[in-house]
Structure formats: structure tokens, C-alpha cells
Amino acid sequence: MTTPTSEVSLWQIIQPVRGGINTAIAISVVGAIAGLAALLPIPLVIDHLLSLNPQSSEVWRLIGISVLCTALSFACRSLSFYVSHQSAFKLEQILRTQLVEHLAQLPLGYIVAMGSGAIKKVVQDDVKGLHAFVADSTPLIARAYATPILTFVVLLLADWKMTLVAVAIAPLGFIFMSLAMKDYKERRQEYDLANEQVNNSVVEFVQGMQVVRTFDDGTTSFVRFRQSLDEFTDKLKAWSGATAVPGRIGSLLFESLPVLLLVASVGSWLYRQNQLELSTFLLFLLLSPNLIGAFRPLMMLSYYTNQSSAAAKRLGSILAEPTLPQSNATRQPNDASIRFRDVSFSYGDRLALQNINLEIPAGSITAFVGPSGAGKTTIARLIPRFWDVTTGAIEIGGVDIRELTNDTLMSWVSFVFQDTFLLYDSIRENIRLGKPDATDAEIIAAAKAAQAHDFILSLPKGYDTIAGERGTRLSGGERQRITIARAILQDNPIVVLDEATAFSDPENEALIQQAIASLTQNKTLIIIAHRLSTIREVDQIVVLDQGQIVEQGKHEELVAADRLYARLWNNHQHAQNWSVQVKNQAVSSR
Numbered sequence: 147m148t149t150p151t152s153e154v155s156l157w158q159i160i161q162p163v164r165g166g167i168n169t170a171i172a173i174s175v176v177g178a179i180a181g182l183a184a185l186l187p188i189p190l191v192i193d194h195l196l197s198l199n200p201q202s203s204e205v206w207r208l209i210g211i212s213v214l215c216t217a218l219s220f221a222c223r224s225l226s227f228y229v230s231h232q233s234a235f236k237l238e239q240i241l242r243t244q245l246v247e248h249l250a251q252l253p254l255g256y257i258v259a260m261g262s263g264a265i266k267k268v269v270q271d272d273v274k275g276l277h278a279f280v281a282d283s284t285p286l287i288a289r290a291y292a293t294p295i296l297t298f299v300v301l302l303l304a305d306w307k308m309t310l311v312a313v314a315i316a317p318l319g320f321i322f323m324s325l326a327m328k329d330y331k332e333r334r335q336e337y338d339l340a341n342e343q344v345n346n347s348v349v350e351f352v353q354g355m356q357v358v359r360t361f362d363d364g365t366t367s368f369v370r371f372r373q374s375l376d377e378f379t380d381k382l383k384a385w386s387g388a389t390a391v392p393g394r395i396g397s398l399l400f401e402s403l404p405v406l407l408l409v410a411s412v413g414s415w416l417y418r419q420n421q422l423e424l425s426t427f428l429l430f431l432l433l434s435p436n437l438i439g440a441f442r443p444l445m446m447l448s449y450y451t452n453q454s455s456a457a458a459k460r461l462g463s464i465l466a467e468p469t470l471p472q473s474n475a476t477r478q479p480n481d482a483s484i485r486f487r488d489v490s491f492s493y494g495d496r497l498a499l500q501n502i503n504l505e506i507p508a509g510s511i512t513a514f515v516g517p518s519g520a521g522k523t524t525i526a527r528l529i530p531r532f533w534d535v536t537t538g539a540i541e542i543g544g545v546d547i548r549e550l551t552n553d554t555l556m557s558w559v560s561f562v563f564q565d566t567f568l569l570y571d572s573i574r575e576n577i578r579l580g581k582p583d584a585t586d587a588e589i590i591a592a593a594k595a596a597q598a599h600d601f602i603l604s605l606p607k608g609y610d611t612i613a614g615e616r617g618t619r620l621s622g623g624e625r626q627r628i629t630i631a632r633a634i635l636q637d638n639p640i641v642v643l644d645e646a647t648a649f650s651d652p653e654n655e656a657l658i659q660q661a662i663a664s665l666t667q668n669k670t671l672i673i674i675a676h677r678l679s680t681i682r683e684v685d686q687i688v689v690l691d692q693g694q695i696v697e698q699g700k701h702e703e704l705v706a707a708d709r710l711y712a713r714l715w716n717n718h719q720h721a722q723n724w725s726v727q728v729k730n731q732a733v734s735s736r
């Protein structure tokens with residue numbers, strides 16, 4: 147089991163391909179040297195050509211050197227690009243594999259709580275971001291550091307006074323840039339906050355559209371959206387107002403033109419004074435823009451690094467999440483009974499279940515009931531090990547579930563939860579997941595038992611219809627019946643079922659009840675009951691309140707006891723009567 151470590155840095159995440167990155171940087175630096183070397187003969191060539199008797203063999207030799215160096219520089223750049231992209235692909239593959247392998251061992255509860263959208267963002271987008279960082283920042287490192295440093299050394303060796311002239315503009319540029327970046331952190335925070343508010347109000351507007359249309363006609367939430375947008379625009383205007391002028395002057399000073407103007411003016415004056423050779427003057431005209439040209443790659447590098455550090459942090463936090471300890475034992479449960487021994491469970495600091503002791507005989511039906519937040523979902527999800535208990539133990543057939551291998555546990559327990567999960571694959575394959583070697587006939591039999599066969603046949607491509615594909619919108623009830631078919635095919639001795647809170651229509655409800663009846667024949671069944679009418683006949687009702695078992699027994703016994711269950715039952719009866727009355731009134735007023 148891994149334990150969460152302190153924040154993971156970008157460099158730690160890209161460590162597996164550091165060799166490739168370093169090679170690409172080294173090749174890119176060689177390319178930068180060759181690029182610089184290609185420029186050096188040019189002033190000499192011009193010097194020769196302008197002399198009274200130019201030596202053509204020397205001119206050709208110099209041109210040859212320049213061409214060779216240019217070719218070498220080009221080859222190095224291409225090779226560095228190839229190596230850095232290969233490393234980026236390799237990193238992408240390593241990270242995706244690591245993530246998927248790690249996700250497969252994380253508690254299902256963590257995956258459910260994090261949500262598939264957020265996980266997809268890390269596995270797809272963040273990994274892609276790191277790919278771009280490795281592929282694109284390598285050549286930048288050479289441009290940002292190697293070229294300007296080498297240029298500086300060459301120019302310094304040629305003429306130190308002119309070198310001072312060539313770098314004179316840089317401090318001025320930095321002054322303006324630091325004026326533009328003044329209060330950057332605070333302003334960035336304000337900007338991010340305003341941006342987040344705009345995003346939230348858009349999400350509120352779109353997600354809450356149903357509520358908005360019913361209660362609000364859109365005015366209030368639209369006003370909230372406008373307000374946050376105005377605030378965002380004001381922040382942006384204030385920021386750009388304060389930084390626009392120094393920022394523009396700063397970036398202008400980092401262009402080639404100002405430095406060339408300065409070098410040309412001072413250089414031609416020195417040349418006229420006979421204090422500067424023509425070839426040296428030309429060398430400065432050719433090379434001095436390199437010095438100042440480092441600024442942009444440096445900025446881009448810092449931008450890439452910031453972006454990728456955030457991605458690395460998200461990725462690192464998933465990889466540091468502790469996995470569920472896996473057992474190597476080959477134990478098998480003796481039967482399909484379940485036993486909770488002194489079980490307590492906390493979500494972080496939040497105690498959700500306390501001292502649960504419970505026996506569930508093999509082949510019986512047990513329903514968990516209780517007010518919202520009592521712990522029904524949590525207790526049921528501990529059985530297929532969505533999380534491990536904090537203290538105590540859960541046993542299936544006399545064996546602690548932590549001593550079963552994952553495969554064994556999954557061959558004993560099926561679960562059908564509300565957030566029904568379908569893969570982007572054909573309906574046939576989605577059902578087959580329950581039993582990979584199932585024949586088509588078995589799949590159809592399971593779909594029939596789950597009351598799903600008829601609606602599947604009415605889909606455009608029947609069993610070959612892709613679930614989730616555009617144009618095939620399955621209703622919640624239909625999705626649930628497909629998952630039930632999968633569980634029927636799986637035919638595990640224990641079924642944990644989260645009863646849907648609301649069915650779309652009575653017909654769907656009847657079909658799902660029939661599907662559940664086929665699924666649960668002769669099995670140990672655990673129901674998270676949200677509506678009491680469906681559980682009157684069960685063998686055992688367990689009443690939870692604030693994470694504890696407060697009552698336990700059959701329906702009649704609990705009603706007679708006149709405690710929490712009786713209250714819940716009375717409320718349920720009232721609600722039923724009320725809905726019948728409303729229906730009757732609606733009919734009689736027609």
C-alpha cells in the first residue's frame with residue numbers, strides 16, 4: 147500500500163524520460179553552437195569581398211564552413227525534435243499505464259467520489275499537457291540559455307565595449323517588464339477568482355436550467371451571470387490598463403530593432419573613429435539580436451513550466467492515493483452469509499458508521515432503511531469494498547473480505563447502484579461484461595429476464611447499438627435494466643442493490659421490479675431502500691440513524707415497536723395517501 151507523499155514536482159513526474167530529455171537538450175545545444183558557428187564566417191566573407199584583392203579560395207572555404215555548420219545545426223535541430231517527441235510519447239505511455247494500473251487498485255469509493263469527468267481530465271488532458279511540455283520545452287531550453295550565453299562569450303571575446311552596448315538595452319527592458327509584472331500574483335488571483343465566478347454562474351445557469359425555467363424565468367440567474375461577467379471584464383480592464391504601457395515598451399525593447407539601431411549607431415561611430423574593425427562591426431550586427439532574443443523563449447518556458455506543474459500535481463496526487471491492500475490468499479467464502487463485526491467507518495474525519503454488528507444469513511433479503519444521511523449507502527458499499535472499514539471487519543461466509551482476492555470477491559458479490567455504469571461499447575458487450583465467455587443466447591436470456599430484450603430490439607441496431615453513442619439516448623430505467631441483465635448473467639450469490647429513488651414512469655417501475663425479482667432469486671440480497679412500500683415482505687429490516695443500527699426486525703415487529711421505523715412508515719403512508727388524494731382530485735376535476 148502506498149501512502150500519500152508531499153506534493154509531486156514536475157521533474158519527479160518526468161523522471162522516467164529524463165535520459166531522453168537530457169539527450170535532446172544536449173543535441174539542441176550542439177545545434178545552437180553550430181547555428182552560431184554558421185554565422186561567424188559571414189563577416190569575414192564580407193570583409194574579404196570588400197577588400198581590394200579578394201581571395202576567392204578563402205571566400206569559398208568560409209562559405210563552405212558556414213554551409214556545413216548550417217546543415218549540422220539543422221540536422222541537430224531535427225534530431226533533437228525527434229528525440230524530444232519520442233520521449234514525450236514514451237512519457238505519455240508510461241503515465242497513462244501507471245495511472246490506469248493505479249486507478250484499478252484504488253478504492254471504488256475514491257473513483258466514484260472523484261467522478262469520471264475529473265479522472266478523464268487527468269488521464270487525458272493533463273498527460274497530454276505533459277507530453278507538450280517534454281516535446282516543446284526542450285528546444286526552448288537551448289534557445290533560452292545556450293544561444294544567448296554562447297553569443298555573449300563570442301561577442302565579449304571580439305570586443306568588450308561593443309558587448310556592453312549590445313546588452314545595454316536589456317536592463318531597461320527588464321525594468322519595464324517588472325513594472326508590467328508588478329502585483330502580478332495579487333492581480334492573477336483576482337483574475338482567477340473573477341473567472342471562476344463567471345464559470346460557476348454559467349454552470350449554475352445551464353445545469354439549473356430546469357429549476358430556472360420552473361421558478362425563475364431565468365432573470366435572477368441571468369443577472370448573476372451578467373454581474374460576474376461585468377466584474378470579470380472590469381478586473382481585466384484594470385489589469386491591462388495598469389500594465390499595458392510598460393508591458394508594450396518592455397516587449398518592444400526585447401525586439402531586434404532597438405538593439406540593432408543602438409549597435410549600428412555606436413558601431414558606425416567607432417568604425418569611423420578607426421576603433422572598430424569592419425568584420426567585428428558586422429559580427430555585432432549579426433549576433434547581438436541573439437542576446438535579447440532569449441527573453442521570449444524564457445517567458446514561454448516559464449509559462450509551460452507553470453502549466454505543467456499544475457498538471458503534475460494533479461497526477462501526482464492520484465498516484466499518491468493509497469491503494470486497497472490486495473490479498474494473495476486463496477481462501478473462498480463458505481457460503482453467501484454476511485457478517486459485520488464491530489464495523490466503524492469514517493470518510494476522512496467524518497464518522498459515517500459506528501459499531502455495526504449484523505448477521506445476514508445466506509439466501510435472505512435484508513433492507514437498510516433510515517433517514518437521509520443515516521449511512522445506508524455507505525454500509526452497502528462496504529460489502530463490495532468500495533472502501534475498507536476503518537475498524538472492525540466484514541465477513542462473507544466466515545472469511546474477512548480483505549482476505550479474499552479481488553477476483554474472488556467480485557465473483558461473490560454483484561452490485562447494482564443508482565449511478566449505473568455503461569461502457570462505450572455495444573449493448574451486447576455491456577451485458578457480456580458480467581460473464582466474458584457468455585454465449586449470445588445467454589446474453590439474450592439475461593436481457594429477457596431483466597425485461598430489457600424488447601426495448602433493445604427496438605433500438606436502431608438492436609444488441610449491436612453502442613451505448614452512449616449520439617442518437618441513442620437510453621432512459622435511466624433502461625440503463626438500469628441493462629446493468630441488471632449484466633448482474634443476472636454474472637449470477638453471483640450476493641446482490642447489493644441500491645433501489646432507485648424515482649422511476650421515470652409506473653411502467654418502467656413495474657419492469658424494473660420484475661427485473662430485480664429475476665436477479666435476486668435464491669440469493670443473499672441487500673437492498674438500500676428509499677421507498678418503504680417495496681420492502682414489507684423482506685426477511686430483515688435494519689434501521690439506521692446517524693451511522694448506527696437503532697432497530698432491526700420484520701416490518702410488523704418494527705411497526706408494533708412504534709419507534710423510528712414506525713414513524714418513517716407513518717410518514718410514508720401519509721405521503722402515499724396524499725398522492726392518491728391528489729390523483730383522485732385531478733381525475734374528478736376533469
Ligand SMILES: Nc1ncnc2c1ncn2[C@@H]1O[C@H](COP(=O)(O)OP(=O)(O)OP(=O)(O)O)[C@@H](O)[C@H]1O
Nearest residue numbers: 259493496498516517518519520521522523524525
Ligand atoms: N464521499 C463522501 N465523503 C464524505 N462524506 C460522505 C461521503 N459520502 C457520504 N458521506 C457522509 O456520510 C454520511 C452517510 O452517507 P450515506 O450516503 O451513506 O447516507 P444514506 O443513508 O445513504 O443517505 P441518502 O438516503 O440521502 O442517500 C452522511 O453524513 C454523508 O454526508
